[in-house]
Amino acid sequence: MSFSKSPTPPKSFGTPIPPPLPFPRYPSKFTSSLPCDELSSIGHEDGEDAVPIPDSVLNTPRLVRDAVYSYVNPEDQSEGAFLLSWNKQLAETIGVDKNKLEKAQWTDEEYDRLVKVLTGGARKLPLEEYIAGEKGPRLAQPWALCYGGHQFGYYAGQLGDGRAISLYEAVNPETGESWELQLKGAGKTPYSRFADGYAVLRSSIREYLCAEAVAALGVPSSRSLAITSTKTTVIREEGVEPGSIVCRVAPSWIRFGNFEIFHYRKDRVxxxxxxxxxxxxxxxxxxxxxxxxxxxxxxxxxAEPSKTTEDIKGKAKAVEPEEATEAPPRPVYRxxxxxxxxxxxxxxxxxxxxxxxxxFCHGVMNTDNMSVLGLTIDYGPYAFLDKYDPGWICxxxxxxxxxxxxxxxxxxxxxxxxxxxxxxxxxxxxxxxxxxxxxxxxxxxxxxxxxxxxxxxxxxxxxxxxxxxxxxxxxxxxxMNAKLGLGGSDQVRKEDLTNILVPALSWMDDYEVDFHQFFRDLADYEVQGVEDVEQNMEQVELFVKKILPSTIWQARGSVAVEESKSWLAAYHSRIVGSEDLKNDQERRARMNKVNPAFVLRNWVAQKVIERMTESVGKTSTGNKEADPDKDLLDRVLWMCQHPFGEEKQAELTSSTTDGETCEFKRNDAGLEVYGEFVGPVPEWGQGIQCSCSS
Structure with a gap:
């Protein structure tokens, strides 16, 4: 099927997609290629006189068979909604007009229409404006995925997108990359089961920021385009909370569970x-x-007749043990x-x-949360390690x-x-x-x-x-070789794992060392002019004292210094033995480009959530007081996207999506750009866990 020229769709089913959002592919390649839920597809090919299925039916939780997806309309939550943050970096990646990347470049009408689309109110837009055009109709038909999955080790049957609705596919005309834009928290779908289909502000903020943080750290991830605040009242275990919707993006949202649901239903077709x-x-x-x-x-x-299982069993019985020989491997065709x-x-x-x-701890690695593309998706009760603890449960x-x-x-x-x-x-x-x-x-x-x-x-x-x-x-x-400053992929040595990394991690575990700060401080370890670690004990002691919690240092400091030599001796020897690694300044610069200065720890996320909740409350009630946190999400988003604290101060300047320069507070860590969000983990913020509803 060709997708370069889209047919004129029935007006009853088009969802307008206005600028500055990128141009939609209509119909989507995904929905055009795979079986749809029969109930939700009624009328889609019936032309102008088609009668749309009511949302009360489309969005009602039910068992769906013989389908990879269901057409479903997002719930309109646009009344009183407003944009909290817009990711201009990703906007450019997915093909947004370069003259419309900044919020300051939008007209009021463009802003209003964008918010409507991102909060489920697109059907209020005048449809006729989006049907015709040189590139085909600027329309979409949203859908939700049907899948199963193993949850905590047990197959759970039908699950599906219970609060996520894919708006449409977009193709960046310059790169040819395809992107699927999805709203999380957009209301009920056939797969919502007993849930309401909404997302609360705290969970939306966590996903919006962390997807960008993980991607910036070089790990495959879904991405975040925008986050909006809605007036929807959401009830969770913590009580009544403000609602929010995240627009998240990935090339595909297909999961392991999409295959599982057909397998367990014995639907081979x-x-x-x-x-x-x-x-x-x-x-x-x-x-x-x-x-x-x-x-x-x-x-x-x-060459040989195929043998059944019984043939093989029979032959095995006929052969005496001493005559048995190992059969040659069977040729395979991949x-x-x-x-x-x-x-x-x-x-x-x-x-x-x-x-x-x-x-990084994901927290809920059920098969329905596993992307076939190997992307980190479905950010819920995640956490970045504080102290190194291999058994940590987030x-x-x-x-x-x-x-x-x-x-x-x-x-x-x-x-x-x-x-x-x-x-x-x-x-x-x-x-x-x-x-x-x-x-x-x-x-x-x-x-x-x-x-x-x-x-x-x-x-x-x-x-x-x-x-x-x-x-x-x-x-x-x-x-890990790069994190330790031991060179690129061509310099990896097998013994580094057993002689340096494993002992170092074990030592960190024993002494409750901060995982991220360990590597940042190790970058300051100098070897020039010192042949071995025994000649460098003053620096070793300073390093250990700096990274150990004060209570651990006071109680066990001398032992920690002595035991650090088990891996530091091998580390020191490895560095001085290589001309490429000896230069302390160059090694430090390389290490600081892969070891983040800013990490979206749970205490940071919690602080942002608290302040943004207060800020949203002020905006929602029309409070005219000066709000220093109005652009907080934009600022922290920038930090997530630039986590390494480049040494040149000029490279650390930032601006909000409105084009105004951000103001940052100083901090004891000397990284002014990150303000209060770096440095030691506060006592109240250590070991924060979240639940599956986060």
Missing amino acids: NLRKLAEYVSEEVFQIPKDNQDEMAEFAEKFRK NRFAKMFEQIAQRTAIMVSGWQSIG NHSDSEGRYAFQQQPGICLWNLSKLALTLENLIGAQERVDDLEWLQEQEASPEKEMDLKNRAQDIVVDIMNKSFREVFLKDYRER
């Missing part, structure tokens, strides 16, 4: 449709070459679905190695510590195994995956289907080992 779409459209993996598959079959399959799984495994490995290197709903910090790589592997189960038949079919009649015959027989799964197992295990375990370890070593 739609599972294949989804796998075809993800492999071809999301990963651009070409269809398998028929000649190559035929050649493989001729060489490896027709079709496009195996290649797709390989891509997902690699991307997931890089994502979680990034988490471990920046001290989600107080996680009573068993399933998603503790040190568990994250293993959980990713477990989640991948659940995704692999859904793809076993397609992967196991190997070169015959497009012989649909043969594949259906295999799946109709439990014995033959088991053979498919056995064939898939060898491929999946190999992918898990090479595309996840090996990729994770390689990427983690490279990231």
Whole structure:
């Protein structure tokens, strides 16, 4: 299907998308390619006389079958709503007109229309203005995803986008990149179950900021375009809270759970449709070459008759133990679905190695929160480590510590195994995956289907080992090598992990050392003119005293200094042994470009939430008092996007999206640009946990 020229849609179903938002692709490639919820699709192709399904039906929670998504309209929360922050950096990335990146460049009418779209009120806009145009209609039809998932280790059945609604797809005309804009907190969908579909201000602020913080630290993530305040009253465990909506962006929001729901419903037809779409459209993996598959079959399959499971068992019984020999590995053909799984495994490995290197805890690594693109998504009870604690649990709903910090790589592997189960038949079919009649015959027989799964197992295990375990370890070593100032990827040594990194992390755990401050202060460790650590003990003692909590230093300082030498000696020797690493100033500059000075810790997020809640209250009630926190989100967003504290003061200047220069307070850490949000974690802010509703 071609998407360059869109058909004129029925007026009943168009959602206007005004500037400065980028041009929509209508219809979207996603909705045009995959099966839709039958109820929500009624009338969409029926022309001018179509009768739209009432929102009371579209948004009613219900069981949805045979569908990847449902059309659904966001709830109109535009009355009294206003924009809290706009991410001009991302706006440029997704293709917003360069003359409309700043809020100050918008007309009042453009601002009002944008707020309406971002708060579900787009249908109030005059539709006729957006139907015709040189690039086709400026219209969209929002949708919500249908998926299942394992939650805390147990399959939970249908889940889906309970409070997230995808507005539309946009394509940056300069880069060709496709982006899907989604509203979180936009009201009920068929997948809301017993929830209200809203988002509170505190959770919206946390997601809006953290997505940008994680991306700026070099870890794949969804992104944040805008956050709005609404007058919706939301009731949560904490009581009545102000409502808010985040506009978040990703190339695709497809998750592991999208495959799982079809697998557990034994819906092989739609599972294949989804796998075809993800492999071809999301990963651009070409269809398998028929000649190559035929050649493989001729060489490896027709040489011997296929053996059933019973044949193999019978032969095993007939062979005496001393005669048994290990069978040669069976030749395998990696079709496009195996290649797709390989891509997902690699991307997931890089994502979680990034988490471990920046001290990030996700908090809810259910399979419905795992992106097939290996993006960090669904920011809920997350946390950046304060003191280094491998067993830290940031989600107080996680009573068993399933998603503790040190568990994250293993959980990713477990989640991948659940995704692999859904793809076993397609992967196991190997070169015959497009012989649909043969594949259906295999799946109709439990014995033959088991053979498919056995064939898939060898491929999946190999992918898990090479595309996840090996990729994770390689990427983690490279990231930590850079954090330690030990050079680029070409300078990684295996012994650095065992001689320096692991002992250093263990020492940090023993002495409750701040994970992030450790690396910033280690950058100041000087080696020039000093051959070994024993000759450098004055500096070692100063370093240890600086990074240890004062109570720990007073009680165990001398022991901590002595025990630090277990890894500092190897670290010192490693540096002085390399001409590329010896220069203290150059090494310090390199380390400070990968070790953040500003980290969105939970205490920082909490402080921002408290002050923004007060600011929103003033704006909502028409309070005319001077509000120093009016642009706070813009300022902290900038900090999240520039976390490394570049040394040149000129590089630290910032401006709000209104073009005005931000004012920053001084702080003891000497990083004026970050104001009060850097330095030691205050006592009240240590170990803050959040719940799944955060």
